[in-house]
Amino acid sequence: MSDYQQVTVAEVVRETEDAVSVVLDADFDYRPGQFLTLRCGEVARCYSLSSAPGLERPQVTVKRMGYGSTWVCENIEAGSVLDILPPAGVFTPKSLDDDLLLFAAGSGITPVMSIIKAALARGTGKLVLFYANRDENSVIFANQLREMAGERLTVIHWLESLQGLPTARHLTALKPFTGYQAFLCGPTPFMDVVNQALRAMGVPRDRIHVEKFISLSGNPFEEVEVTEEDGEEATVAVDLDGQEHTFPWPRNKKLLDLLLEKGLDAPYSCREGACSACACRIERGEVKMLQNEILDQEDLDDGIILACQSLPVTDTVRITYT
Ligand SMILES: Cc1cc2nc3c(=O)[nH]c(=O)nc-3n(C[C@H](O)[C@H](O)[C@H](O)COP(=O)(O)OP(=O)(O)OC[C@H]3O[C@@H](n4cnc5c(N)ncnc54)[C@H](O)[C@@H]3O)c2cc1C
Ligand code: FES
Incomplete structure (x- = not known):
């Protein structure tokens, strides 16, 4: 089971006829522009935080569309308990001083x-x-x-x-x-x-x-399938949070699975190539991605990859999260 947190809803604020803000009675770090992944009944959906970190209680704002958002609008009220994955995403300014x-x-x-x-x-x-x-x-x-x-x-x-x-x-x-x-x-x-x-x-x-804004097709709250290892391993060097780590990388293990298994705090949300929370940059070597619904050709040309979908192609690969 994924590493999720349970949070209590402090308040639900009606913003427009078909949009609500769900204010959480919680305190966690995030960057402006990041999103949470919520369990919404039978599915999981990503919702961006509309609050500013450190200034107010965290909140997401949900517009009623299909199954997941309607579930939020109809089932969530003050006192409800929500399952959430940690804040993720790269849609955040490098500096708040930028224009x-x-x-x-x-x-x-x-x-x-x-x-x-x-x-x-x-x-x-x-x-x-x-x-x-x-x-x-x-x-x-x-x-x-x-x-x-x-x-x-x-x-x-x-x-x-x-x-x-x-x-x-x-x-x-x-x-x-x-x-x-x-x-x-x-x-x-x-x-x-x-x-x-x-x-x-x-x-x-x-x-x-x-x-x-797209809907996840898989459910990251469910059990993650672990694949059997076979064949010769590659080697991956990872630069994460200013620290360098080197690991043997089994050919059929996705990079994110490897990093989490090794105890690294690598970012992720959907684990299905749809949200870009796990995006990192390849500095040396080559990987293949099993699925990619979010990066465009220019991202790929810039060396951006999705860790949750990457398998090694070359024997050595170097990745950075900075
Ligand atoms: C990083 C990220 C951040 C996001 N942040 C927000 C946010 O802050 N606020 C927000 O409201 N949303 C946000 N979203 C979108 C959100 O995750 C959901 O995609 C959205 O709420 C719709 O999900 P749903 O289950 O309600 O609708 P779904 O059931 O997934 O349907 C989505 C749309 O597709 C249509 N549809 C569904 N099935 C079919 C079909 N078979 N044929 C044709 N059309 C179909 C529906 O009518 C609807 O218009 C975000 C998504 C991502 C990836
Ligand atoms: S975790 Fe969503 S794209 Fe990898």
Whole structure:
């Protein structure tokens, strides 16, 4: 069974007609923009923390869509106990002092809200948020954003009901901010448009950070299958949290399974190639990934791999999590 934690729900706050925030009576470390994995009835789903670490109680914000989110909206109330996996994910600014150009659509505001609150409280940079929604009533955190907007935070609302869907041409108005670090979260068509606009405005790939909201197909709370070892082992050197470790790596063992078995605190969530929580960079050698639903070609070209899906190809491999 995965290493999960049980937390009590302190409060459920209705944000819009179809979105709720679930406030947890818990205290744990995380970075702004990270997510939790929740057991939702028969399935597991990832939900970004919309709270700012250290400033308030942790909370996730869930928009009702299909089975998992409806389960949360209908079953969770103050006093409920939730099974959660530790915070994970790489959708988080390197420095809260950076200038940030943030794009969110619908429930994609969740991790962005966490980043905004943390950056306003602890950072010094300028923040520009482009926030698209179906109509006025579906804008999650409308009041909080109004209160936070000011010298450091500019909020640009886009309502589909009034303005139609945003296009790459509309987004060129944001050209003055293309020197900022860009963070994008929302439905795939929205992110495709934003990505296209940013690239057309000359924003390099390493300044564009993307969080994709997809549903897990497996359940990381269930028993993890352990495969039998066979054949000659490879060797892997891993740089994690400033420490270097070297292990023999059985050819049919996934890298994440190996690292956890060796007692390393390697990050993960879904264990099925869908969330990028386990992303790391390959510095030497080659691996093959059994499944990859999240990294794009540019990530792969940059040497990013998913530890939960990687098997060794070469005899020696070097990986870093920094
Ligand atoms: C890192 C990460 C962070 C996330 N953060 C958030 C967050 O902060 N807030 C949030 O609300 N969500 C978030 N999500 C998305 C969330 O995990 C779920 O994907 C979302 O809640 C939908 O799950 P569901 O079980 O309710 O819907 P599902 O049952 O998985 O359905 C999802 C969508 O697909 C449609 N669908 C389902 N089955 C079919 C089918 N057979 N044919 C056609 N359409 C179908 C549904 O109608 C629905 O529109 C995040 C996801 C990830 C990976
Ligand atoms: S743990 Fe989700 S992609 Fe590896």
